[in-house]
Amino acid sequence: MACSGCGRKFPDAYDSNERSVRDLPWSAFRTTVHIEVYRVKCPECGVKIEKVPLLPSKAPFSQRFEDAVGLACEGAAARQVARRFGLAESTVRAIDLRYLERWKASRRQPPLREMGVDEIHVGKKEKFLTVVCNLETAEPLWFGRERKKETLDVFFRDELSTRQRRGIEAACVDMWEPFRLSMAEWIPNCRIVYDKFHVMQHANAAVDEVRRAEFFRKGGRMRDLVKGKRWLLLSRWVNLTAGKRQELNQLFALNRKVFKAYLLKESLDRLWTYHYEGAMLNYLQRWIDQLRWQRLQAFQKLAVMLLDHLEGILNYCRTKVPLGVVEAVNGNIKALLRRGRGYKNLRYLLLKAQRMAATRTEFVVFKKAA
Ligand SMILES: [Zn+2]
Numbered sequence: 001m002a003c004s005g006c007g008r009k010f011p012d013a014y015d016s017n018e019r020s021v022r023d024l025p026w027s028a029f030r031t032t033v034h035i036e037v038y039r040v041k042c043p044e045c046g047v048k049i050e051k052v053p054l055l056p057s058k059a060p061f062s063q064r065f066e067d068a069v070g071l072a073c074e075g076a077a078a079r080q081v082a083r084r085f086g087l088a089e090s091t092v093r094a095i096d097l098r099y100l101e102r103w104k105a106s107r108r109q110p111p112l113r114e115m116g117v118d119e120i121h122v123g124k125k126e127k128f129l130t131v132v133c134n135l136e137t138a139e140p141l142w143f144g145r146e147r148k149k150e151t152l153d154v155f156f157r158d159e160l161s162t163r164q165r166r167g168i169e170a171a172c173v174d175m176w177e178p179f180r181l182s183m184a185e186w187i188p189n190c191r192i193v194y195d196k197f198h199v200m201q202h203a204n205a206a207v208d209e210v211r212r213a214e215f216f217r218k219g220g221r222m223r224d225l226v227k228g229k230r231w232l233l234l235s236r237w238v239n240l241t242a243g244k245r246q247e248l249n250q251l252f253a254l255n256r257k258v259f260k261a262y263l264l265k266e267s268l269d270r271l272w273t274y275h276y277e278g279a280m281l282n283y284l285q286r287w288i289d290q291l292r293w294q295r296l297q298a299f300q301k302l303a304v305m306l307l308d309h310l311e312g313i314l315n316y317c318r319t320k321v322p323l324g325v326v327e328a329v330n331g332n333i334k335a336l337l338r339r340g341r342g343y344k345n346l347r348y349l350l351l352k353a354q355r356m357a358a359t360r361t362e363f364v365v366f367k368k369a370a
Pocket of ligand 1: 003004007043048
């Protein structure tokens with residue numbers, strides 16, 4: 001018999017006990033297995049229960065039963081799985097969490113060379129979640145509440161060794177000062193890249209600001225006309241159907257400023273097609289020149305921001321970090337949050353998202369959409 005604490009083997013038992021665990025069903029019958037388990041007297045751990053691989057925890061379930069529940073949770077919400085197995089929803093979540101922890105413990109962690117840092121807006125109360133991911137494996141590595149410098153500091157301090165920190169060559173981040181400060185402190189040699197996804201998020205926000213400023217003043221009939229067109233303005237032209245393009249054109253006919261803003265957003269996208277710093281810088285300069293006399297304040301602000309972060313934008317030419325990964329990881333987490341409420345346990349959400357990335361359940365779909 002082996003001690004469940006340290007694994008040391010003993011020839012004799014201290015005492016024995018009986019446990020009943022739910023196992024996989026036999027035909028139409030629910031099955032309970034009664035097992036006699038021994039306790040050993042370990043000089044290290046004291047009186048401990050013996051190690052039984054089929055009994056993963058103190059909960060009254062066999063490992064194969066837990067594996068079946070965990071597998072079911074990969075494709076369905078906890079509530080549905082609970083109904084199917086005749087369990088409480090909270091029990092299903094607890095089983096799923098243990099299932100994922102066992103999976104996590106059994107796999108090797110690939111090295112972190114290129115990291116992504118992003119924040120996700122999760123709601124009014126909790127506000128933001130900081131997400132760190134491995135760009136090479138497209139897998140989320142860590143979640144932190146809020147998006148302060150201290151948030152990211154925790155990741156560098158608690159999750160990585162000095163050697164691991166030195167191994168990070170590049171990082172894809174939002175132009176969010178607290179993150180930059182944290183990285184300057186912990187991974188000073190890492191190359192920071194402001195990627196397309198994050199910059200375009202700011203460009204979209206600028207378009208939205210112009211739209212609001214232009215049409216809010218107008219009121220009445222005009223406001224009704226642009227109602228519900230927000231997402232159209234935030235869509236890429238290439239992704240729109242002929243009908244939707246027509247709708248946008250009608251909108252542009254009404255307001256030249258919104259038209260200009262949309263064009264500016266669309267053309268900024270081309271910045272990431274350049275492979276040489278000089279060419280990229282040149283394009284950016286010409287893009288900024290177009291802003292002159294346009295009186296588009298939102299875009300003036302964006303231009304200042306881009307110039308302030310120029311080094312990190314041009315870094316894309318030096319380090320071709322994979323585009324779209326941060327966005328895909330984000331999408332998966334948001335899908336998880338939408339599907340099942342009750343991810344108060346961040347560890348559970350993280351394991352779930354990691355498993356999703358490892359099995360590529362939804363990732364491919366998001367990649368295509370991007
Ligand atoms: Zn022991």
